[in-house]
Amino acid sequence: MDSFSFSCVRVVFGWGRLERIEEEVERLKGGKVVFIADRAVRKAVEELNLSFDYEIFSDVEPEPEIGIVDDIIEKFSFDTVVGVGGGSTLDVAKLTAVAAGEKAKAVELVGKKLPERKCKLLLCPTTAGTGSEVTKLAVFKIPKREVKYVFDDESLYADIAIIDPKLTLSCPPHVTASSGIDAFCHAIEAYTSLFSNPISDMFAEKAIAIIPKALREAYANGENVRARTDMSFASLLAGIAFNSAGTGLGHALGYAHNHIHNSPHGKSVGITMPYVLQYNAIADLEKHARIARALGESGSSLRETALRAGIGFAKLLKDLGMPHKLSDVGAGEDDIEKIVDRIFLSEKHVRRNPRVVRREEMYDVVRKSIHGILREEEY
Template sequence: MEGFEFACPTKIICGAHALDKLPGELADRGVAHPLVMTDAGLMKLGIAAKLTDVLDAAGVAYEVFDQVPPDSSMDVVNDVARLFAARGCDGFVAIGGGSVIDTTKGAAASLACEGVDFATLQGSEILQHDLPPFIAVPTTAGTGSEVTLVAVVADTQKHAKLSFASYKLVPHVAILDPALTSSLPPKLTATTGMDALTHAIEAYTSIQKNPVSDAFAVKAIELIAANLPRACAEGGDVDARANLALASLMAGAAFSNAMVGIVHAIGHSLGGLCHIPHGQAMMMLLPHCVRFNLHHGVHAGTYGELLGHLSPKRAAELGPNATPAERDLAFCDELFALNAFYHDTYGVPLALSKLGVERDLLEAVAKQARYDGAALYNETEITVENALDILNATY
């Protein structure tokens, strides 16, 4: 066995009524006046109020920033850092999806470096100072940002998504409460669930994978396969929601250590240049990228190892004598079938053309994807031509 490292320093609190533990976690970290980070949609839906009600009942004073955009931006990160200092806050509570949590990571990192512009910290392990106390409360089961060392923030001037990676960025506590995800509509449940599935699959096939990340990834795939259809069909299914939240976290922990690959390289560019939501991009690209890798002889046999975890029924139909190549192809077919199911049942779009993307933009997306950091962890090099072929297939 080759040497490896695995880190998941976040304290995880998961299950029904997990949110009730928030005041105690703040007190344990000496936080008396947190800044609650969220977005306008969660405020309107009353989901953020579920958290602030807990703080009110415990007598915790707090401030609220509820203007996080769907794609976090450098400008917002710097605005939040200034607000935190001006209001005398001493910790963060982020309730929302990946954009809210990533915005909080950025602002906390800026404050840890005495207010330095977050843009100057781009790259890997540049951040050297500890963040203020930071509790993440995800409201989607997709990004896994509550346990990852990565923050993705948009540079609106350059129309690019910038990646920051440091173990200093990992939240100190993650609270997973199914009550916060039960109101997600089926379409968003599907795309965020497929986002988490992409994290797990790319972590399992990354050149930096290790036995611990593999274990997290495999369990995440099993949980998503068993619970995503249930959560879409019955949004109030507490067990399905809790299992999806846990799967998202486990997939996040897996890729935070093993990293991701070609799906994310292209997906980041689609987000930055075409403003495609991240989960939507992951869902559309995943089967096409798996097919690309298999066509180029990459991960031969490895994808097939995941077939039984994704679709026990399909694995049983193939039987024990199926060749690794047959299992690989069946795995890829299952991904296309999953997308077709969520498209046919809930109207999830599967083509870039349906999302208003102009074909003329695809070459620019491909060029940017070529140099995305995630491309480094794919076993084969991603050329502009390769990325363009995949984008055209997704168009």
């Protein structure tokens, strides 16, 4: 077994657990608190009737630019940051807690080792997908950069992640689908990553086993408490797994074509995942066969089963009302060259992929992704 290191933040999980946030803030001796919250949950925060001193910022747009962090630091004074929202909001909360008290603008931190975080940081996800509450990652749009920048630094770990599946009840079906597919891709890519390890595999395998059933059920009926709880749990597991093992070609390709359609992150990564699974399968037949079986697919040999993982994934997308080929979101043959170029801008993702990402083979993967070429008879 190769050597590895593994970290995890304090996790508080359970239905209705947000109502106990006061205890957690007290435990941290939180002082003055700023909530960075999605607009939709502002009221829920106000209704908690908290006794500590706090203000709320609730103007985070989806896929935010990094400058928002400086705006928040300028506007509020605080000792503790509490993020309540989807992945973008949590990422803003994380970088705000790290950049507060620094002289540099947030954009000047790009490409550098981040300073030690001096503010306390609590994170409460309202979607089951990004896993941001347990990762040391934060993703931002940076002016003049073609693909998003991923901060990857231990300063971005939260002190506490409060995961309350009840907060996901208000997610509409398309958000449930997109964020759930993001979680599934995190689990799959971490599981098959060249940087996977025995602990990340345990978390990833469990998430892969839970998601196909729970996500379909949560999408079909958003009031299904068990399915919502299972999805929040699986998203947590997937977050812990990819925080350790990273993601690969699935995310690199998702970032590479997003400029064409500007879809939510999970939808973008999900559209091309069937073709990534098809490409990667021969690099690790056992792991891809396990993914295929979790998706209800089987074959007469290990190879045949592994190669059906992409087909199983495409069926899941179909059940969730999501596109499974790039032509569905406006991409055509003319876009192939640029998409292939942009895959290689995500260097770390490319390096972690189980099958070497060869430029000449990416033309074929992208062409298949555009036309939805995933026919069973090819196998």
